[in-house]
Amino acid sequence: MRDLHTLRRKTVNVVMLTITGLCTLFAAGTLVFILGYLFVHGGSSLTLDFFTKLPTPVGEPGGGMANAIVGSAKLLALAMVVGVPLGFLGGVYLAEFGGSTFSFVIRYVTDLLNGVPSIVIGIFAYTLIVLPQKHFSTLAGGLALGVMMIPIAVRSSEEFLRTIPNSLREGAVALGASKAKAILTVVIPAAKNGIMTGIMLNLARVAGETAPLLFTSFGNRFWSPGWEQPTSALPVMIFTYAISPYEDWHRQAWSAGFVLLTLVLAVNIFARAVLAKKKHVAR
């Protein structure tokens, strides 16, 4: 009787532990599958035209996404201008001057802003820029992506500044530096690598955002000079091409997906290698 009980417990033990192992296998397997599929399918359909040519007229095979690649780069540059300074300075406030109830409020609101669905951020940029101007523009898309960057820029800057030991700050102040000077010449340079990596990860995240661009930067089948016109972007092209009925467009969607994923994963792997020693990375 007793043996039977023990046997049952041991069986449950083995069975449940195996199940958790299978769960892990499934989760890791999904990634391997996604990567494998995209690399085989996307990589094989990639041509040089993809990087150098404009899209062809609707339904006509051939062409590339050169304008979308440039468009994405412009949108990301704008997003950086909007999101990074604000987020970084906010992070400096939280790490160096904070500590009060106000900091708690800022942190909480930042986390909430981080949780706002990207499509809602898109509506925000739409009401701020597209609605008054009455036309879609690169500017509006860049603003949407920039707002999305702020929360993570704040939290990652704060985290990396906090990893700098207090003795460094005290040393600088003991040598006669003002607090501002200590932060500027000692603390920030010491945290520089981490902060830069955080920004890279942040950029990689918004680079794949599609939803907030649909009705801000909209899309464009041609080059988009300046900042005032609608522009094409890589993730939006993946969406439009994937839901189109044309075989050749599907092929190009896979190519675009391959290029986008390669970039995003390369940045992530690089960033994690740099941060290998730090366990917590702001998401």
Add this chain to the structure above:
Amino acid sequence: MAASSTTVSSAGPSRPAPNFLERLRGGDEAAYLITFIAAASILLITGMLVYELFVNSADARAKFGWAFLFTQTWDPVNDEFGALPFIYGTLVTSFLALLMGIPLGVGAAIFLAELAPPKISDALTFLIELLAAVPSVIYGLLGIFVLVPILRLVEPSLRSVLGWTPFFSGPFYGVSLFSAGVVLAVMIIPFIISISREVILAVPGDQREAALALGATRWETTWDVVVPFAKKGIMGSIFLALARALGETMAVTMVVGNDPKIKASLFAPGYSIAAVIANEFTEATGKLYTSALIELGLVLFALTIVINGVARLLVMGADKYKT
């Protein structure tokens, strides 16, 4: 330098307090002010976001009132707008995602935290966290061209087992609430795993040792001691995942079928709040139409804010154990 000379000369009780300009020159006040303004502007931006959503949905709110949330008609031609089919679709797909994602995610987290050797655990966690970095439009792409064909193959056997329930009845076109649920599950699993693993790792080792010393098996220790200890954090990870699933746009738009009807069958095409905004916003002609879509955005915003708020409080509570 200027600061040091003042300190020396003004030593004594009659030392004048440095005025604002002097402090500004020292840089401290300036640094404080600049960073304070940056931090405060985050509050301002969030406030503006709420304000814009509220003001720009005024037309729809005035016309439909609370009934907006409970009516099923979505008829842009006759300017009749009700959000129920979208709210339904959003909740159903997210619920399905949790149904599939929680067991898999928590199971994997337990394995990675409790059983796997640290090196293997770190490597696998690294891989799984990369999944979280994959853009959602790529999940949508894979959803359309890989998952939907697979589901078409699996569907007959699923139907033969569960076909007697209303949930798996009716024709299956590939795009459906069910497909969206599966894609969302794959998308949220990395979140559940990476946060749950961390809170499980944070459970003090003596808890495990005490249980093992009393003769519990590895699984009993994990399930009856470690998991209850980490429960708050795990719940937090689930709420965060839920908030993400509710707001997810592209992947859902691409596989949900985009049909604003409420049907019991999960095999039927449906719609979600985020998906209808993505699909119809640029085509919306007329003020009321746009306004109704923005009100949907407001609903989605409110939904995710509440879920996120709860999640953050839970995770913050769990963090306290660490120190």
